[in-house]
Structures are given as C-alpha cells and as structure tokens.
Amino acid sequence: MMIKLLGWRLAQAVFVVLAVGLLTWFLVQALPGDMAWRIASGRYGYDRVDASAVARVQQELSGSLQQGSALLHWLYDLLQFNFGRSLVSGEPVMDELRWQLSQTLALAGTSLLLTILLTLPLGIWAGCHANGKLDRALFWLSALLKSVPHFALGMLLIVLLALQLDWLPSAGHGELRHFLLPSLTLALSLTAVGVRVVREATYQVVTSGYYRWGAQKGLAPATRLRRHGVRNLASPVLTWFGMQFVWLVEGVVVVETLFAWPGMGHALVHAIFARDVPVIQASAMALGLLFVLLNMLVDAGCYLLDPRGARA
Amino acid sequence: MKSMKNLLIAAALGLASYASMAAEHQDKPVRIAAPFEIKGTDPALSGDILLRMDVVETLVEVNERAEPIPALAQSWQVSADGLNWQITLRDNVRFHDGSPLDAAAVVKSLNTARSKAGLLDKTPITAISGEGLRVTITLREPFTPLLSVLAESRSQILALASWDAQGNITRIIGSGPFILTSFQPPQSLAVKRFDDYWGEKPAIKAASYLSSGRAETRALLAESGDADYVFNLDAASRQRLARKPSLQLPSIPVPRTLMLKVNPGDTLLAEQPVREAISLAIDRNALAMAVLRYPGAASQLFPPNMGEWHNSALQPLQYNPQQATRQLQAAGWKMGADGVLARNGQRFSVTLLTFPDRPELPLMAMVIQQQLRKVGIEVKINSTNASEIPAQHHSNRLQLALFSRNFALTPDPTGTLLQDYAEKGGDWGAMNWHSAGFSTALHTLTQSTDAAERAQARNLITASLQQDLPVIPLAWYQQSAAINSKLKNVTLDPFERHFGLRHMEWEQ
Helix, strand or coil, X not given: CHHHHHHHHHHHHHHHHHHHXXXXXXXXXXXXXXXHHHHHHHHHCCCCCCHHHHHHHHHHHHHHCCCCHHHHHHHHHHHCCCCCECCCCCCEHHHHHHHHHHHHHHHHHHHHHXXXXXXXXXXXXXXXXXXXXXXXXXXXXXXXHHHCCHHHHHXXXXXXXXXXXXXXXXXXXXXHHHHHHHHHHHHHHHHHHHHHHHHHHXXXXXXXXXXXXXXXXXXXXXHHHHHHHHHHHHHHHHHHHHHHHHXXXXXXXXXXXXXXXXXXXXXXXXXXXXXXXXXXXXXXXXXXXXXXXXXXXXXXXXXXXXXXXXXX | CHHHHXXXXXXXXXXHHHHHHHCCCCCCCEEEEECCCCCCCCHHHHHHHXXXXXXXXXXXXXXXXXXXXXXXXXXXXXXXXXXXXXXXXXXXXXCCCCCECCHHHHHHHHHHHHCXXXXXXXXXXXXXXXXXXXXXXXECCCCCCHHHHHCCHHHCECCHHHECCCCCECCCCCCCCEEEEEEECCCEEEEEECCCCCCCCCCCCEEEEEECCCHHHHHHHHHCCCXXXXXXXXXXXXXXXXXXXXXXXXXXXXXXXXXXXXXCXXXXXXXXXXXXXXXXXXXXXXXXXXXXXXXXXXXXXXXXXXXXXXXXXCCCCCCXXXXXXXXXXXXXXXXXXXXXXXXXXXXXXXXXXXXCCCCHHHHHHHHHHHHHHHCCCEEEEEECCCCHHHHHHHHCCCCEEEEEEECCCCCCCHHHHHHHCCCCCCCCCCCCCCCCCHHHHHHHHHHCCCHHHHHHHHHHHHHHHHHHCCEEEEEEEEEEEEEECCEECCCCCCCCCCCCHHHCEECC
16 A cells, blocks of 8 residues: 555656646746846846847857757756756756755745644644634634735744844844744744644544543543544644645745745746746756655655555 | 654754854954845856955956056056057966966956956957966957956956866956855855955955845844845835944945936837927926935936036936927827827827836836826836846837946946947947937047047037937936944945955954
C-alpha cells in the first residue's frame, strides 16, 4: 500500500516537471509585451534601457529560445535539471535558486513552527470549550486577521514591534532576529484559519460517541484528550497544514518584498516582470516538486496516524 | 508530522548559516539601504552599486561642477585632431588582490564594457591599447565627452583576475577604498576598509548594503534605526521622518526631470500650438506640491543645478488654462457634449503610458489626467512596465508617456542628449521630431572644444526644445536621504555616483 502510494506520488512528480515546464514555456510566450524589451529593462533598469540594448538581447535570444525543435532540446535539458543561466543576471540559475530556496524555506519553516505553536493550544482549547468566551473571541479575531492583507499586517507589526516597542529590526536579513517579524506576519495570517480548523477537528472528536464514552469510563479530561483525542484530530489537521505550504509561498511573495528578504517569491515576481524564462521555470518547478513532496509526506503521516485506510 | 520536521530542518540549516555571518565586524558598520537591486557581478548590470559603495573606481572622477578630475588616470592628453587620447595611469594603485594597476587591466576592462550595451559601445572608438602605465584610445572622429563616458560606472576598472577562463566576470576585484567581504545578490553586500588604498584612507571600517525596493520599508528601516543611511525617500515618509531628532534629512536638487513625452507623429499631437496648449493646461506648482511635496515646478527642461545647460534667457513655461483653451479652439477643436474636445468627428482622447517603478509617476499621471480633462482632453492612463515606453516608441503607437529622465548618466549630459534627441529621436526623449540645426548643434558639442561655439550650440538646443516641446518638462527632482545623526561628513552626490562612504565618520 505504502509502496503504491509512493509510486503514485512519484508519477505525479514526473507529471509536474513536464506540465510546469511546458506551461511556463507557453505562458511566458503568451504574456503581453515584447520579451526582449522586458529582459533588457530587467537587466539595465529604466534609466538605461534603449533600442541597442534590446537588439543585443534579441540576438542572444534568437540563438537560445526558438520554438519547435529547440523546445525538444530544452525539454531534454530540463529533465536533467539543467536550467542554464538567468537571462537577466547571467548567473547560473541553479546557484541563484539554491540560495533563494534556502531563504524561503527557512522563512516558511519558521512561520509554520510559529503557526503550530499558536494554533494547536488555542484551537484544541477552543474545541474542548466550544462556544466559550475564548472560542467566540477567536472566531472574531481570526476573521479579522484573515481579512487583513499581508502587506498591511506586516506594516502594522513593524510599526508596533519595531518602531513603538523597539524589540525587533524592521526589515533586512542576515541575523536570527530578522526572522521574527516576517515569519510572525505569515504565521498570524495562517493561524487565523488554522485555529478554526483545529477547533473544528477537536470539536468533532469531543462530541463523538467514543469520546463521551471515555468520560463515562472515568478518564480525567487530560488523559482522555491524550488517549482518544489527539490522534483522531491529528489527521485532518496534518492534512490542512500540508496544504498551507502553497498558501505560504503566495504570502511569501508580498512579505519578502516588504521585509527585503532575498527569497524565491520575490525572485519569481521579478523574473516574471523581466521575462527571465529560465528562472521562472526553475522556480515554478521547484515549487511544484516541493508541493508533491509535501503531499507525499502528509500522506505518509496520515497513513501512520490512521492505518485504517490500509486495511480497507 | 514528518513534513513539519523536514521544514524545520531546512529552517535550522538556514539559521545556522546566518549565525556564522553575524559577528564578523568589530567596529560599527555603516548600514546603507537603497532601492537598487544587485543583479550580478557584471559591471554592466550592477556596476553602479559597486561604484557607489567605493569598491571599484573609474579612470576619471568628477568634481561638483561636473568637470573631469584625475582618479585612476593621473593625466591625459588629446592629439590636435582630437582622435588620439593618451592616458597615463597612477603608478601607486593596487587592486584588492594585491596586483598593481596597469594598462592590461584597463584595456581588458574597457573592452569588456565596449562589448556590452552601454555608453562606451556608442562612443566612436576604433581601438584601446596600452602598455605599462600608458593607455591609448583611438577614435574614428573627435568625441569631446569621452572623459565623461570613462567616468561612468560601467567603465569601471577591474583586476585581470576578475575574469574566468570563459571571459566572464565572476569576481569583483576593484581598487577602491573598500573591499567586498560578502556579495549576496539580489539583496545585500558588505565591504570593509582596504588598507592598501592609494588615496586618502576612509575613517569608517566597514559598511553594508541592503537593497529594498519598497520606499515604505526603507523609511521604516531609517525610523527604527536599522539603517544608518537610507537613500531615496518618498514624500510622505520624508515629512514624517523630519520630526525624528535621531535622523538628519539632507536633500539636494539632482539633474533629473519629470517630463511628458509627446508623439508629434500622432494626428492629435502633430501641431505645436496643441502641444503648447497641453503644457499650458498643466499646473506644475500644484502637481509638484501635491505629489513631490516640494516646489519643483519645471520652467524648462534642464534644472538650474545643471550649470551652463540651464538657459535663464528662456521664457519660462507657464500655467494658463484660458490660453490653452484659446489655442485648442484656434486649432479647430470644439467642446463636445461629453466635455471632451472634438474635431471632424474625432474626440481628443489620448493614452498616457507610465510605470510604477518610481512610485510618484502613477500619482502624477492621475493629477495630469484631471488637469487636462478641464480643458477637454481625455487621458487614459496605462501604468505598465517601463520597457513599454521605448517599445511603443519603436512601434510608433505611443501618444503620451510620463517618466523621469536622469541627465547625469554621464556627468556631462551631452552623452544622454545624443541618445535622446538624435536625428531619429530617442527612447527616453523626442519622437518623430526634427528641428533645423538641432542635430548639427548636438554634433558640435561632441566635436568642438571652442567655448563660444559650444555655448551657441547649447543655446540653440535649449531654445528649440522650449519652443517645439517634443517633450513637456513638468518637474525637477530633489534627491533625499535619511541619515543617522551620529554619522558625520555625509553629503549627497548630485551625480549619484557615490554614497560618500570614504568621507563619513562616526561621531566620537
């Protein structure tokens, strides 16, 4: 069963590589505006771009980016993860990607950790004490937090924690303390929804027959939660957390720009503006594969938590 | 929970790599934040940042009057026909790798710059050669702004070890007073003092650079004390930061002009009186005060800080909507029922292109839209990628474009004008416009060394731009920065070449 599951995910990974590769190729071609102009403007900036710079870019492009047979050649390179050099910076794409991906993963990881630390205690408490004061307060608070865009939330946090209280640096990277504000921005938005998910899962469990029976046989609330609650509510919560990665990447784009963070979201947006095809492809592919990998890990996690699926 | 673990491990690895970078410098580094993104090691891409940070140097520097002064070049001589430049290099210069400055490094650096898009590739150079400490530049025709082009950031001089076997620049080995200690595109780099520097040694020991594209973020960095020198502030932040005693907020006029590019090839905009009417309909004072929040209304293309290029004899551009209406009526335009002018069944509706990279531009476009609407001109704003403006220039679809142009790409604006106002026009200048004697005058400026002849050519150029309005000047810019009050000897460079690291000092 497990082997079959992994095999299916592996097939998905291959599909993702091909689909993302082909889609980015065609979509970038279909984007409005002349590609050579966009690339040249990405390279030299708006003060310095001119027709002669564009002519040079066009010359380079005609060698490397032609439709038809070039597409096959390019697919062959792609399957070996050979993305070539960035059209804007001229640096090898893999070098750039490695650095940016590590930065983004570090940020996303810290955010997820913070989210877990915030979500689980609050959500479980709220689920165990449904319609209590905390539960109702959380309902409104999470609606409020979720409706504030990342950009505004980040600014609010900077104003509060960096300017008013002077606890944290407002932006930048390079030190441990630079992690906190951007990851808190992401974590708060995630927690807004996460708390509701955990609360719902907990509520389902604590109102179920088997859980009430636990009370009847005289288990103390804490023991009852540990024995009959945690594992049952873990499965939907883990699935939800796994799915949040996609959302994190979306949030990261804005947050990275706001906090001057050298990550992949920021780089991807710039690459799209500048029509830097190799960078777009490599980033999209890395994200696609990460998504498959995470799904695989979530599947495996759920399988371990709830082996009933295997027996069925 | 395995997926979490995986991420946490990645996070921990990221954190560990940071910790090792942290406590490298003992003395307080000057932390600089500016909007320019570091793109890579190629001087054609990010050479300006390396020059600003005093990592690399050029053969020629400029003084405050934009005159060339010796830097890596100790002296220079031009042959009588103007075709042969002999440059003598300073003999006590060492690069950051210890190798001495010689003609080989200069020839390689300049030839690399020539092979890329830039200004040097548009200079009529036939050959650059040299031996020992002498470099010879041979020209096809005289080109007086040569020194200005050699002072540009892309003409920076690197040590020979900067190139790899394939001829790509993979390391930056300059000769400036600061040496690179970390280089992390696109966001940051760090430098420390170079002890074998040939010139006066700087007081500060180290500095770092952070690229931050958002003006709000930069202002917050200054406000929270996380950056000591924040370059380029938006108007609203500048007003807010002015109240903080921990900051000094210098600002200087810079040779950058906000302008409206007009396509006289378009049937709506072909007549001079119509272009003049557009100019008359724009209230420049209101525009500058509302968006830039300082009095920056442009009375002509070149601001007063451009010395001899500012022509005080010109009749200043005025705001006079009544006169604008009269001129439009005289040109046959009548007010339609929808409040938009019409002539022979055609409405006066134009598209204005601009881009949000400079945050003030879309705001200005909206103010212009309202002001022109009052005289019956409908403006549709298209805020898009900056490259769309030159692209539509070449496809001849452009009608109006709003942008700001830096005339100090080279210290002498002739180089920029040659690009923008040549016979066929230029991407960031005139379009479908030709004026008698204009090109000849520009040519004179590249060839002649006679002061009277040059002054006459400049007067002709400024007068015909003011008369014909191929571009409508709107505002002159000021550059501003927010600087830690404890940092002394900080000056803003009107040519935007340096942050001034070599002169800065921490207050004792």
